[in-house]
Amino acid sequence: MNFDFTEEQKIFQDSIRRFALKEMAPLVEEAEETKTFPLELFPKMGAQGYLCVTYEEKYGGAGADKVCDAIINLEIGRISMGFSASLSSQMLSTFPVKVFGSEEQKDKYFPFAISGEKTFAFGMTEPNAGSDSANIETTAKRDGGSYVIKGTKMFVTNGPFADYITISASTDRSRGIKGIAIFIVDKDAPGLKNMGKLEKMGLHCAETGEIVFEDCRVSEECLIGPPEGGFPGLMEALNESRVLCGGNDCRGSTGRF
Ligand SMILES: Cc1cc2nc3c(=O)[nH]c(=O)nc-3n(C[C@H](O)[C@H](O)[C@H](O)COP(=O)(O)OP(=O)(O)OC[C@H]3O[C@@H](n4cnc5c(N)ncnc54)[C@H](O)[C@@H]3O)c2cc1C
Missing domain, CATH: 1.10.540.10 (Acyl-CoA dehydrogenase/oxidase, N-terminal domain)
Incomplete structure (x- = not known):
């Protein structure tokens, strides 16, 4: 070859x-x-x-x-x-x-x-879910034509400045990995709190941040793919x-x- x-x-x-x-x-x-x-x-x-x-x-x-x-x-x-x-x-x-x-x-x-x-960022890691990325605590509850997202994403590369953040969130925690969906969230969505840059040992110019979703309301159009079964898309x-x-x-x- x-x-x-x-x-x-x-x-x-x-x-x-x-x-x-x-x-x-x-x-x-x-x-x-x-x-x-x-x-x-x-x-x-x-x-x-x-x-x-x-x-x-x-x-x-x-x-x-x-x-x-x-x-x-x-x-x-x-x-x-x-x-x-x-x-x-x-x-x-x-x-x-x-x-x-x-x-x-x-x-x-x-x-x-x-x-x-x-600019775009990818938020999968959480304070209590790193390697075990299926074990997320962030939830997205459907409410009419929107979803209400609650949780925290950690170590998000580009997080401090990104216009959009693609995240994993569970629409049904009882379904475990199968209940995970993907959302793409505008940085100005109500309830999205950008906590700024995190300190690292290296790669300083790649800004890494923490993003908190406090009852962050997004339109159902921000759901990427199915409301459950999104995990393979992340993989x-x-x-x-x-x-x-x-x-x-x-x-x-x-x-x-
Ligand atoms: C520079 C940088 C940029 C990043 N950018 C992003 C990003 O853009 N988006 C994002 O979502 N995340 C990002 N991350 C987070 C990264 O994906 C996580 O750090 C990674 O998934 C590991 O999670 P953790 O740090 O919680 O470590 P842990 O999962 O807690 O692991 C700690 C240690 O335990 C070991 N370990 C874990 N589970 C097991 C097991 N079952 N058996 C044996 N050993 C185990 C691991 O190998 C590791 O050595 C970034 C991280 C860094 C450092």
């Missing part, structure tokens, strides 16, 4: 490498020192077609393959693993829409995610993201040594 990049992928790698060196490398030191992600990188990445690169052309995506997605994270990870973590959350957070979303939801979120006009998003984490970590190490 030949694992070499194709000629097209090599050209792609060269272009993202140049972009990262020119547009990102000069920003790393300040971003790490101030623990602040340079938000202008989202639209700059979007303009080059590097955000959510596998998404279909009809939404503005490049329709590239997963290898190209990994190449992006290889090259950005070489410059800054924090930048890579933050930028790749855009895909992780919108992937459940790719798996389960309606055409209206794809039309609503994908163009902004791909262009970088809006698919994580699987997509793991490849990118691999690229980021691999090249990040090369960059350091």
